[in-house]
Amino acid sequence: MSKEIGITVKKTDNLSEWYTQLVTKAELADYAPMKGFMVLRPYGYSLWEKIRGYLDGKLKETNHSNAYFPLLIPESFLKKEADHFKGFTPQVFWVTHAGDTELAERLAVRPTSETIIYDAYSRWVRSWRDLPVLINVWNSVLRAEITATRPFIRTSEFLWQEGHTVHETKEDADHEVMMILEFYRQLSEEQLAIPVLMGYKSEREKFVGALYTTTLEAMMPDGKAVQMGTSHNLGQNFSKPFEIKYLGKDEGVHYAWTTSWGVSWRLISAMIMLHGDDKGLIIPPRIAPIQVVIVPILYKKTSEDAISSKAKSVSEQLKKSGCASHVDSRGQYTPGWKFNEWELKGVPLRIEIGPRDLEKHQVTLVRRDNAQKMTVADDNNLVTQVLNVLESIQANLITKAKAALSRSISNATEYGEFKRTLEERGGFIRAGWCGDSECEDAIKAESGATIRTIPFQAEETFEKCVRCSRPSGKTVYFAKSY
């Protein structure tokens, strides 16, 4: 009954194949029978629950509430904001029948919920007293993917959260957009240990229907960027067609300002690619569903009970301190097999307890991030030491990731150099841009790179646009992306 659980390809040799094997072998996800869809398995879902729990806490602390809006949206709603409709309609799954009855109007399976939510807001918002409306939704959205799909990265259905808020003024909406972006940064950098570049999207890359879009961009080991989340100020672009108006303190009637923002299970794909190694996942401790796995080493019959009960008591102590620990007491597998499996699954710290450990009143810790092995005394300080090691793993992961992000950034002043760098090493290329969408389109067509982000603060001035050599208004970050 031995299962083939190891990954048969090296990360540096073939990131794509390594990724696919890892996702399925670590039992994070499985392919569904319909092209483009995936199943999120329990271990993957528990990771999503950690992400959701963290962000949900931040949102509730700042007076956001969750709600639920219908899955099916009338076609006429999507059409109310013309750009929005044009942007999403090629990917919409359309419901045409209920049972045997053809529907009078087609219903879209939600590709995003702006339109159905704004219809409700137009009824709920009457006065400045009703503002702000701060609502978030945890749901799934569907966007048909015609091209190749990959678990967590590009699927026809994905889990996400979508926040939709209504404000009195542009300033209030701006503030919301930036506060949410900061929550996303904390989630990404402080929990998932993934450093990001932040800034605006260009007009071409912004959310269809938005006034402006802000983004967080991470860099993967193959030199391609992953968009980690976006936060949009929608201006009055939706409040006007949907008639979201309020009576102001000035007794006048005003169109409200709205924002929307979201992160999806794609965060998980970046975590896998950035931290994983040839043995499997490496999950940052703060976001790990299992932070510590305890493997009892039972090869002397006489000490089995003592070791098993020691393993349980260490686990209980850790749980009391809020540490998610798990004892792997399965009889049908050897310790070595278990080590491999938990390394594959990326548990940050392993504790081994064998007869020798028991004798010496110690336990053996093995770090997942650097394979470092250490023995620590089994005394009152054990829990503190374990917690310290977990924090040290977290710190190590973000430090390494930050260094990799820095290394990935190149400057380019000439178009030849730009294309060469992109081809040879990928990563972010910092360059001047004239601000013209046509130039941006041409760069994409000629090199495959898009403007990932325009920094909030001008970092350094490039005099000329990297492609057309006209004066550069902005320094921007280009990259190929997932």
Next chain:
Amino acid sequence: MSKEIGITVKKTDNLSEWYTQLVTKAELADYAPMKGFMVLRPYGYSLWEKIRGYLDGKLKETNHSNAYFPLLIPESFLKKEADHFKGFTPQVFWVTHAGDTELAERLAVRPTSETIIYDAYSRWVRSWRDLPVLINVWNSVLRAEITATRPFIRTSEFLWQEGHTVHETKEDADHEVMMILEFYRQLSEEQLAIPVLMGYKSEREKFVGALYTTTLEAMMPDGKAVQMGTSHNLGQNFSKPFEIKYLGKDEGVHYAWTTSWGVSWRLISAMIMLHGDDKGLIIPPRIAPIQVVIVPILYKKTSEDAISSKAKSVSEQLKKSGCASHVDSRGQYTPGWKFNEWELKGVPLRIEIGPRDLEKHQVTLVRRDNAQKMTVADDNNLVTQVLNVLESIQANLITKAKAALSRSISNATEYGEFKRTLEERGGFIRAGWCGDSECEDAIKAESGATIRTIPFQAEETFEKCVRCSRPSGKTVYFAKSY
């Protein structure tokens, strides 16, 4: 800017209209623009989060994990279990296009996930070592409702959880079915304060494709039953067409046994109807998103600061003890307006703090369930006293509800009496039944009542079937239902 927030009809005069007003005015839910759909507003969602949190905890304690499966299911999958397909297909929303492309095969928007989940299980289950599989999903399902719809009771989309487990033997599956039913009973009786009758469904009423279905049934004030949840042993009815087989300890290959079980947001409808009164909702304390609302009474300018800070400090003390308290410090509303609003929203306990309370080092408590008012000293015992009052409210609600359930049960030995009782007072009618589906169908056609449940233990013997007078095999509970 005064809002009309009160309910304009008495519960006893028109339960249906009272219910609809209450759901919308208490801001639990709103109608969606598409017939049959509703929006779950933040206050309603927070109730659902409490229900979900409680049940999710129970499931995780017993080694169940959450996962996520695709929303869209190929038609051919639904057809694999013939009865299942026949049962659901009239209500299925069908996706026929992705963008402009017509799909080769129609996809069903999930009406329930057995088929898509079992397809995955057939790949995941190989050996007895892989069993049991204990997976739960929190999602929404869609079943087109042609007849009148009512929020939380009958909607074309609803939030629920669906559990899907795989076991080695019928006994293991039986045990799972009954354990889950017991969790549902605890949720219903101990959290929502809704007493239930439990037992089997008849062949006619069981889940399409099940070996047998167990159910929990509650009685509403208008004499109609609400099905609170169901837990099914699916036998090998799904494992055979979906090829869920395992290599047993005996080295033989066996079809597995599966179960499924679910509760939905319908639980909320029963809570509303059972406990609410003419002033609004009454939410049982254990499940209340806000358990205590503190209203500062600010009519002397001089004491405003002192009262506000007292309100905050009481709230903080309560929160530290795990009590969900909220200070209503809104300036634009009078205390009387706030009292009405929080009564409408069913917050179990109100604390008033006014200048007189401050002076006397006391606070005033007002119970939502019986309007009882009491002053308690603002000392070290305050938190304990508040918690005791909350438990007393919880106890009062379940005691009253149990008495109402008992009163609602009548016996009937003759068909005339049966129909008269059903017509005049409704409720559960305990009667003999021959066991014949034709008789069951006739009773439904002639009286509108169905067999809600067949008790697990025979309670009392009726000699004859209430309709056909043939010998009665079983004592069953009939009722009209939602």
